[in-house]
Amino acid sequence: GIQVEQSPPDLILQEGANSTLRCNFSDSVNNLQWFHQNPWGQLINLFYIPSGTKQNGRLSATTVATERYSLLYISSSQTTDSGVYFCAVKKSNTPLVFGKGTRLSVIA
């Protein structure tokens, strides 16, 4: 099946810093989603981005489908950004496959 690798596995940032999270996947996909799992376990949809670039406030994402990777940018990080960021992908008629996540800690 499709493989999803996320890096880095762990990241500690000072409040106000910027960061880039990466997601590599092993096959062509028709869906790629980024999620933030908060400390209570809720998965929050950040981006649905099978290709191209999107921005939402301090977050933006870029997927280069032909090169099988996606990047999530967090600018001016805040303590509320802490949690686990997951990338998940799918091919046609298959369920979402999750990466192992990047655990982000933003310290004041």
Next chain:
Amino acid sequence: GAVVSQHPSRVICKSGTSVKIECRSLDFQATTMFWYRQFPKQSLMLMATSNEGSKATYEQGVEKDKFLINHASLTLSTLTVTSAHPEDSSFYICSARGDSYEQYFGPGTRLTVT
């Protein structure tokens, strides 16, 4: 965005009993629903996929007689953990998908079996 609810959010049960978890799509019709399991500090593992009105498709290694899934309507799916044991303790998360490829997730149910 689309909203998916899950109930209960937390449940404690005794070994040998059964527990039912409900998953509802509140503002869209979910043609497909998914059930995931997550262990502490790990990623989500897909347990099964269900389409409204048909039998669920279970992932390899998931016991279908232990984890009963019913997707009776376009807005409701249930997961019943039968004869629960302590090793079934976990965080269970449902997800729903409508007409688009995007999936939306419920807030999860933390099951503790004593």
